[in-house]
Amino acid sequence: MTSINVRVDGASYSDDVEPRTLLVHYLREQLGKVGTVVGCDTSNCGACTVHLDGQAVKSCTVLAVQADGREVTTIEGLAGGGAPDAALHPVQKAFHEMHGLQCGFCTPGMIMASIDLLNENPSPSETEIREGIEGNLCRCTGYQNIVRAVQQAAGELSGSAGGQA
Amino acid sequence: MIPAPFAYARPTTVDEALQAIADGGEDVKILAGGQSLIPVMRLRLAAPETVVDLDRVDELRGVREDGDALVIGAMTTHADVLHDPLIGQYAPLIAQATETVADRQVRRRGTFGGALAHADPAGDLPSVALALDAEFVIAGPNGRRTVPAADFFVDYLTTALEEGELLVEIRVPKLAGQWGMRYEKFNRVAQAWSIVAVAAAVRREDGHIAEARIGLTNMGPTPLRARATEAALAGAEASAEAIAAAARSAAEGTSPSSDLNGQADYREHLAQVLTRRAVSAAAGL
Structure with a gap:
């Protein structure tokens, strides 16, 4: 066992893990963060995407020990740091309003990847959105509304940034 | 799917990493970004005794x-x-x-x-x-x-x-100035591996191609240079016709495999087409 100290969604955790424990299993089974899901288990589908030090990664392809000393944000930490009744993150809100989901299984990963894209490129074109979330698969093939949701979120995020300036 | 158990070392310098590799026993795997190794370990196609993780070796970044x-x-x-x-x-x-x-x-x-x-x-x-x-x-x-x-x-x-x-x-x-470059990749769907791809770097001089360097992806068990095309392009006119003629020999000396994505002769065809496109773009045409 190896001991790790990780911040997840704003809270600090100290745990002993086997080196072979995948980050997604640590989050779900040891911390109960089941908002992050396991989809394909082969690094293709992106359903397990979380942010590691602010960058989107596939948590089925990172070892829990590699998150030692790092900061992890899951889908559960987006809305007001996870506080109950907190307002949704603008990207969550856009997925809700534009109905950017059908069964919803890919949604946590889609949202985490979309935030990473918008952090890097605040006003992506439709093509840039489709390329930006190419690491996330929606098996309902609900991509049209997912792209619309990211477009709406981009507008809202850049609008609010402009308002603050 | 969870990898088989392994001993884990997390060095912070190259010297420590070399020591950890030496101490790691018979079957040591070096973990860089892990995006190929961890999937292979999850599938148990690899079950190393020791994993040496380079994530914290900052001098390598x-x-x-x-x-x-x-x-x-x-x-x-x-x-x-x-x-x-x-x-x-x-x-x-x-x-x-x-x-x-x-x-x-x-x-x-x-x-x-x-x-x-x-x-x-x-x-x-x-x-x-x-x-x-x-x-x-x-x-x-x-x-x-x-x-x-x-x-x-x-x-x-x-x-x-x-x-x-x-x-x-x-x-x-460092290649700058008169060098142009282009990577042309052909794959089936988003995030898929190359069926074939061509990397071209071309140096132009007075309307001619002074030098072309062409690398081929997935045209054999290792990457290859398209030597016959490179030779045909050296000193050639930088024209669509000259490049198309030279690109016809792009698959010479290659040994592509046949698999679900394409047969070997299809890959040879792709190598020619992609070489023409990559060299043309790199030459500014």
């Missing part, structure tokens, strides 16, 4: 200049390569190919050196390193040695790296 060369640390992530101004200025071919590697999340973790050391024939970066005449700096128990790209890729998933050794950096000659 980053791109710097050293005289006429760019020096790319083996642990520089694909995402960092993409945004590096020195790569953009002197080796845009690397950025073009890196942009096509897997997807956003994988590029955040996957590394330049890891992809080269893995040496997948369908990987995009080996043929780029070969086309650019890169050199591989390898650290081992007895010091460092430098291996040219032409000798680094030995066979399918096999490189010149010996047991106990570690790829530390890749030296890429």
Whole structure:
């Protein structure tokens, strides 16, 4: 066992893990963060995407020990740091309003990847959105509304940034 | 799916890493970004006794200049390569190919050196390193040695790296001024591996092609240079006709495989078409 100290969604955790424990299993089974899901288990589908030090990664392809000393944000930490009744993150809100989901299984990963894209490129074109979330698969093939949701979120995020300036 | 148990070492320097590799027993795997190794371990296609994780070896990250060369640390992530101004200025071919590697999340973790050391024939970066005449700096128990790209890729998933050794950096000659570059990749769906791809660097002079360097992805167990096309292009007119004629020999000397994505003769056809496109774009046509 190896001991790790990780911040997840704003809270600090100290745990002993086997080196072979995948980050997604640590989050779900040891911390109960089941908002992050396991989809394909082969690094293709992106359903397990979380942010590691602010960058989107596939948590089925990172070892829990590699998150030692790092900061992890899951889908559960987006809305007001996870506080109950907190307002949704603008990207969550856009997925809700534009109905950017059908069964919803890919949604946590889609949202985490979309935030990473918008952090890097605040006003992506439709093509840039489709390329930006190419690491996330929606098996309902609900991509049209997912792209619309990211477009709406981009507008809202850049609008609010402009308002603050 | 969970990997088989292993002992885990997390060195912070190259010297510590070499020691951890030496101490790791019979079957040691070096973990760079883990985007190929962890999936393989999950599937239990690999079950190493010891994993040496380079994640915290900071001296292996980053791109710097050293005289006429760019020096790319083996642990520089694909995402960092993409945004590096020195790569953009002197080796845009690397950025073009890196942009096509897997997807956003994988590029955040996957590394330049890891992809080269893995040496997948369908990987995009080996043929780029070969086309650019890169050199591989390898650290081992007895010091460092430098291996040219032409000798680094030995066979399918096999490189010149010996047991106990570690790829530390890749030296890429700076090409600027009259050099143009283009990576042309053909794949089936988003984030898929190359069925075939072509990396081209072309130096133009007075309306002619002075020199062309062409690397082929997935046209054999290792990346290859399209030597016959390079020879035909040396001194040729920089015209669509001359390039098309030269590109017809792009598959000479290759040995592509047949698989679910395409038969060998289809890959030979793709190599010709993609070579024509890549060289034309690199020549500014």
